[in-house]
Amino acid sequence: xxxxxxxxxxxxxxxxxxxxxxxxxxxxxxxxxxxxxxxxxxxxxxxxxxxxxxxxxxxxxxxxxxxxxxxxxxxxxxxxxxxxxxxxxxxxxxxxxxxxxxxxxxxxxxxxxxxxxxxxxxxxxxxxxxxxxxxxxxxxxxxxxxxxxxxxxxxxxxxxxxxxxxxxxxxxxxxxxxxxxxxxxxxxxxxxxxxxxxxxx
Numbered sequence: 442x443x444x445x446x447x448x449x450x451x452x453x454x455x456x457x458x459x460x461x462x463x464x465x466x467x468x469x470x471x472x473x474x475x476x477x478x479x480x481x482x483x484x485x486x487x488x489x490x491x492x493x494x495x496x497x498x499x500x501x502x503x504x505x506x507x508x509x510x511x512x513x514x515x516x517x518x519x520x521x522x523x524x525x526x527x528x529x530x531x532x533x534x535x536x537x538x539x540x541x542x543x544x545x546x547x548x549x550x551x552x553x554x555x556x557x558x559x560x561x562x563x564x565x566x567x568x569x570x571x572x573x574x575x576x577x578x579x580x581x582x583x584x585x586x587x588x589x590x591x592x593x594x595x596x597x598x599x600x601x602x603x604x605x606x607x608x609x610x611x612x613x614x615x616x617x618x619x620x621x622x623x624x625x626x627x628x629x630x631x632x633x634x635x636x637x638x639x640x641x642x
Contacts, residue, residue, distance in 0.1 A: 472515055472622055473513065473515065473622045474510075474512070474513040474514070474622070475508065475510065475513075475621075475627060476513065476565070476618070477506040477507055477508055477618050477620065478507040478614050479614070479615045479617065479634075480505070480507070480613055481612075481614075481615055483613070488505030488585050489505050491587035492504075492505050492588070495587055495591070495599055496587075497591055500589065502625055503627050506585065507553055507558075507584070507585055507614075509562045509581070510562075510565070510577045511577055512622075515621075518619070520568070524569075525631070528561060528564055528617070529617055529634060529635050532636075533635055533636075534616075534635045535561060536557055536611070536614075537555035537583075538554040538609055538610070538611060539553065540552040542600055542603040544596060545586065545588075545589060546596065547590050547593055548586060548588040548596050549587055549600045549603060550584040551585045551607075552583070555583060555614065558583060559580065561617075616633050616635050617632065617635075619632070
């Protein structure tokens with residue numbers, strides 16, 4: 442998912458010669474929807490820089506992101522827009538901590554600790570319950586991937602360096618974004634910043 446591809450819905454959607462990746466969606470077709478939390482500009486630059494430096498060439502198709510929902514049906518777009526608008530309007534920016542880096546086997550991600558962001562996601566999940574696939578039904582481990590599908594030795598080297606050099610610190614979470622997936626870089630549908638003054642979750 443963190444190289445820009447949602448999981449395939451069924452085995453029949455796999456691309457011959459590139460196992461595990463769904464085919465591109467034509468511009469005229471309805472595209473699956475991905476929902477992410479947006480970060481402050483400084484944090485976005487930090488993670489984008491790590492991805493640019495450490496993703497294998499050709500795999501870094503999307504900016505750094507915190508995925509909240511991996512694949513929602515295109516038919517949910519209108520409901521999502523109203524729901525995101527309302528939640529962003531009554532919710533303050535959720536406090537978050539950039540915690541430790543951890544191994545993906547062939548990559549590295551940073552854990553994000555934010556009970557308040559998980560509460561925001563739970564509000565969305567409650568309304569979208571009938572539309573959630575298996576991957577989106579559980580509570581996610583919030584994270585930002587900075588390397589994926591690299592050689593295991595390269596992943597181990599990067600993990601050791603990040604564990605040595607980067608300490609836990611606050612992370613700015615600014616809003617919610619909804620994207621269309623069409624087989625390459627994501628297409629932003631809309632985004633809303635958190636504007637609430639009191640914690641209403």
